[in-house]
Amino acid sequence: MSVAITGIKTNKVSQSRIQQLDHNNIQFGKLYSDHMLVAHYENGKWAAPEIVPFANMNLSPATTFFHYGQAIFEGVKAYKDPNGNPLIFRPQDNWKRMNRSAVRMAMPEVSEALFVEGMKELIALDKDWIPTADGTSLYIRPFMMATDEFIGVKPAEKFTFMIITSPAGPYYAKPVKIFVQDDYVRAFPGGIGFTKAAGNYGASMYPTMKIKEMGYDQILWTDGFEHKYVQEIGTMNVFFVIDGKAITPNTSDTILAGVSRDSVIILLREKGITVEERPLSIDEIVAAWKNGKLTEAFGTGTAASVAPIAELTYKENHIILPPVEEWKLTNWLKQELGDIRYGRKPDTHGWINKA
Numbered sequence: 001m002s003v004a005i006t007g008i009k010t011n012k013v014s015q016s017r018i019q020q021l022d023h024n025n026i027q028f029g030k031l032y033s034d035h036m037l038v039a040h041y042e043n044g045k046w047a048a049p050e051i052v053p054f055a056n057m058n059l060s061p062a063t064t065f066f067h068y069g070q071a072i073f074e075g076v077k078a079y080k081d082p083n084g085n086p087l088i089f090r091p092q093d094n095w096k097r098m099n100r101s102a103v104r105m106a107m108p109e110v111s112e113a114l115f116v117e118g119m120k121e122l123i124a125l126d127k128d129w130i131p132t133a134d135g136t137s138l139y140i141r142p143f144m145m146a147t148d149e150f151i152g153v154k155p156a157e158k159f160t161f162m163i164i165t166s167p168a169g170p171y172y173a174k175p176v177k178i179f180v181q182d183d184y185v186r187a188f189p190g191g192i193g194f195t196k197a198a199g200n201y202g203a204s205m206y207p208t209m210k211i212k213e214m215g216y217d218q219i220l221w222t223d224g225f226e227h228k229y230v231q232e233i234g235t236m237n238v239f240f241v242i243d244g245k246a247i248t249p250n251t252s253d254t255i256l257a258g259v260s261r262d263s264v265i266i267l268l269r270e271k272g273i274t275v276e277e278r279p280l281s282i283d284e285i286v287a288a289w290k291n292g293k294l295t296e297a298f299g300t301g302t303a304a305s306v307a308p309i310a311e312l313t314y315k316e317n318h319i320i321l322p323p324v325e326e327w328k329l330t331n332w333l334k335q336e337l338g339d340i341r342y343g344r345k346p347d348t349h350g351w352i353n354k355a
């Protein structure tokens with residue numbers, strides 16, 4: 001197969017580091033592929049991107065994003081199909097979301113050519129870095145930061161957009177233990193909860209550290225006004241199966257519109273399952289559990305795909321779900337989404353992009 005050429009200036013490594021990739025022991029986020037894509041924004045426009053060897057950057061200590069956090073990112077994955085061809089899952093949706101984040105953070109939007117075509121070219125070049133074992137992938141991290149060398153507080157005028165990639169090992173979705181947070185807040189109406197802005201994650205570190213010390217894996221955030229309506233989990237959207245229906249909080253300016261969330265909703269509806277996108281209170285979840293109507297609960301995200309929830313703690317309620325092996329929808333979704341992502345099933349939704 002020939003490599004897609006969109007004419008990005010490419011400076012290839014003289015010596016690949018691919019032998020550093022141990023397929024039997026992939027440590028996500030420790031090893032990055034040979035190349036990265038870089039584009040600079042200045043004087044109101046993006047200069048032509050370049051693909052260059054992955055390397056450290058040289059930045060002034062006065063670079064604005066260090067100080068004021070104008071920084072956003074995305075998360076996408078590439079997989080290999082049974083014939084070894086690289087496939088990228090729904091990058092156009094990440095492109096659109098990156099631009100929604102950019103607008104809210106007073107940053108420039110990027111073109112589809114830069115984001116999607118640039119990504120495809122990078123993945124085609126570094127396709128040997130996509131692991132092939134089931135459950136593995138190449139994680140793709142597009143991101144943008146403000147790069148003015150100026151410590152005055154004002155929206156920046158210079159920005160850098162980059163894409164780096166890192167092999168990701170099989171994700172053993174050990175069912176997670178969830179702490180329902182009714183103290184700290186992740187997002188508030190009018191804020192930046194709907195964006196993948198770096199600061200959202202910085203702010204979540206302390207509450208997450210606290211619940212990990214207590215033996216939980218993740219926080220289920222509740223709304224900031226009443227701590228009554230569930231929102232999402234760490235870096236995942238959340239679904240509860242109650243009375244045979246899948247219920248997930250409707251997206252709003254406090255909830256990130258996950259690409260996995262959208263894919264799961266579409267697949268469930270095609271299977272004839274009712275999906276409700278609406279405010280869902282923690283009291284409704286507790287009541288459904290007490291009545292035996294809460295049968296499954298899971299998070300969705302690019303990193304974990306579909307992650308079953310083993311238990312939830314809310315105040316004095318310890319909600320323990322039935323054994324995951326018995327869950328019909330969650331297990332079916334994991335399989336179905338995997339089959340589509342790895343090209344084992346025909347893509348009937350236009351989700352798969354060949355690199």
Ligand SMILES: *Cc1c(COP(=O)(O)O)cnc(C)c1O
Nearest residue numbers: 235236237256258259260301302
């Ligand atoms: C990235 C992310 C998700 C999941 O989004 P996907 O597009 O499915 O990967 C959900 N919530 C938050 C807060 C996130 O950052």
